[in-house]
Every structure is written in structure tokens, then in C-alpha cells.
Amino acid sequence: GVFFTVALKDNGTVWAWGWNVSGQLGDGTTTNRLTPMQVGGLSEVTAIAAGGRYTVALKNDGTVWAWGSNFEGQLGDGTTTDRTAPVQVGALSDVIAIAAGFGHTVALKSDGTVWVWGANSYGQSGNGTTSVSTAPAQVIGLSDVAAIAAGSYHTIALKNDGSVWAWGANAVYQLGDGTSTVRLTPTPVNDLSNVTGIAGGYIHSAAFKNDGTAWAWGNNYYGQLGNGTTTTPMTPMQVSELSKVTAIAAGTNHTIAL
Secondary structure, three states: OOOEEEEEOOOOOEEEEEOOOOOOOOOOOOOOEEEEEEOOOOOOEEEEEEOOOEEEEEEOOOOEEEEEOOOOOOOOOOOOOOEEEEEEOOOOOOEEEEEEOOOEEEEEEOOOOEEEEEOOOOOOOOOOOOOOEEEEEEOOOOOOEEEEEEOOOEEEEEEOOOOEEEEEOOOOOOOOOOOOOOEEEEEEOOOOOOEEEEEEOOOEEEEEEOOOOEEEEEOOOOOOOOOOOOOOOOOOEEOOOOOOOOOEEEOOOOEEEO
16 A cells, blocks of 8 residues: 555455554554554455555455545445444445555456445546445446456456456546546447456556466556556557566556566
């Protein structure tokens, strides 16, 4: 997250350390920690995600729990109250994957639908509005989704057919639809197919295809798209000299592939 780190142990417990101004470490305090502290009252966790100043966890029963900053409803508990310990995201079950942006949270359910809550000033919730939602709302017109990713102010979904869809902020073409238009509902990423994995950075996006090639689009000021330039393209470009990719991740201004 922003100045804090979260770890999931193989026994299903969650540990966190670093900055704790909003309770994002989940230990019941707002005290900064120099070493890992266990998140209280949380077990049987299978996945974690760190947002701007908050944290999200997925339990093996398909429920989602969150803690930390909640100024835009990113904890999904129906309030805007910060939480120093985990609270359950309301009315959400059968979740199989989670992702966290700067202030919005994304969940993928087992039925292939996507649900979002929290910050929405750029339409990153995908519900056709720019209104903040303090509880999960389904993304409009999107089904059969296999994977999700969150940038700071945009959201990405990979469908089972290998196509990629994106929505939210688009000032530097991070949605990859050939425009800089903000999208309030999912829009297909141009010229991209047979994708098997996706990642969202601060204001750029990345993906890898089933042929092992990597592709990226959006902000490229620091060369984070890996195409040998610092030019920002409007649609995905292949990452130079990279093959046999099996996983991908995006930081604020850099990208990593395995």
C-alpha cells in the first residue's frame, strides 16, 4: 500500500507493518509498526490486497473483510468511518478474487460478475455514475469475468474469452480504448486478445497473452511500458524483448514480469 506492507501466511493469518495513520495495519491501533503485527480477529484468509491507506482480505468462505481508511466508502461496510480492525464488506458472498485501487475496491464472484465500491470520481466503479458507493454494486454489462485488477483510478477485467475490458480514469490512455475519454462502464481494450493475465498500475495497465508476450498501455513517462520509448501510446504495445511470461505486476511507475 502507501507506506505499508501486508503479508498472508500459509496458516491463513494476515500480518502488516509500516504506516498506520488510518488503521490500515488492522491491529486495533493507529500506531506505526517497524515489524510485522498480526491483524486481529482474522483467520482462514486466502487472498489480500493493499489499497491507498486500507487493506482488504478474502476468506475461504467467500466473504470479504476490510480495514483502514474509509473516507470514500472503500471498506464497503455502508459507512465512511475508518476502521482499525477488520469489518465485513456488506452483502457480498461467493467471492473468488479481490483487488484494491487507491480508494476503490473490486471483487470477482464465482458467477463471473464484478462488484465495486468506494471512490468513484472517475467512474472506476463501472456502475454508470460518479457517485461514491459505500456498499458493493455490480459493474454494468459485464459477465463471464476470469480476473480483475485495479489501478489507482481505473479498473480492468479479463473475460474468459481472452478479451480485456476497462473503465474509469483515462487521461493518459490507461483504458487502452484509443481515447482519453473517462468511461463510466466497461469498454473493450483495443487490439488485445488471447490474454491470460492483467495488472493495473497508477495510471498504466499491463497484460500478458497465452503466447507468453507482454503488453502495456497508458502513462510511459518513466518507460514503465517497456517498449523502448517514453512515448505514451493510446492502445496496447508489446513489451520489447520479453517472452515466456507467466505473471505480471504493476507499480506506481514501473512494471514487472515473471
